[in-house]
Amino acid sequence: MLEKTYQNKWVAHWNTHRKPHDLRDSSRPWPHTRHPSRPYDVVLTRLRLNHTRLNSHMAAKKLLDSPLCTACDMNLEEDVQHFLLVCPGLNTQRQSLLSGLTTIGIVNPTLSQLLGASNLEPEIKIQMNHLVTRFVSESGRLKNL
Numbered sequence: 088m089l090e091k092t093y094q095n096k097w098v099a100h101w102n103t104h105r106k107p108h109d110l111r112d113s114s115r116p117w118p119h120t121r122h123p124s125r126p127y128d129v130v131l132t133r134l135r136l137n138h139t140r141l142n143s144h145m146a147a148k149k150l151l152d153s154p155l156c157t158a159c160d161m162n163l164e165e166d167v168q169h170f171l172l173v174c175p176g177l178n179t180q181r182q183s184l185l186s187g188l189t190t191i192g193i194v195n196p197t198l199s200q201l202l203g204a205s206n207l208e209p210e211i212k213i214q215m216n217h218l219v220t221r222f223v224s225e226s227g228r229l230k231n232l
């Protein structure tokens with residue numbers, strides 16, 4: 088009874104506080120998302136929650152003056168989408184990511200797919216977690232994401 092009350096409050100909060108960048112339309116647990124390495128699991132969680140140390144989030148928290156990416160000259164905010172899918176400063180690392188994704192049957196991945204919010208098979212999601220965390224590691228952002 089009490090648990091159901093808190094669950095209902097959480098769902099109501101979720102529905103009223105969602106933001107446009109939210110990846111999911113459900114408050115249910117993420118399926119098959121754990122990474123066996125704690126640091127990589129933390130990184131995946133930060134990316135999924137959009138609670139990172141990327142410039143857009145740091146500027147939103149008034150911890151940086153500019154939300155713009157400093158790894159490229161596109162004059163775009165360094166948010167999760169930019170970091171994982173757009174920034175030309177990470178093209179080398181991204182080519183490795185995209186190549187790995189192609190080998191598991193994923194072409195032109197969406198941000199939601201990369202972060203595990205899709206209906207892909209659990210084995211595919213696990214492989215994708217490894218590829219995404221390898222990308223983060225190769226980007227040099229593992230310790231400061």
Ligand SMILES: [Zn+2]
Pocket residue numbers: 156157158159160161165169173174175176
């Ligand atoms: Zn960039």
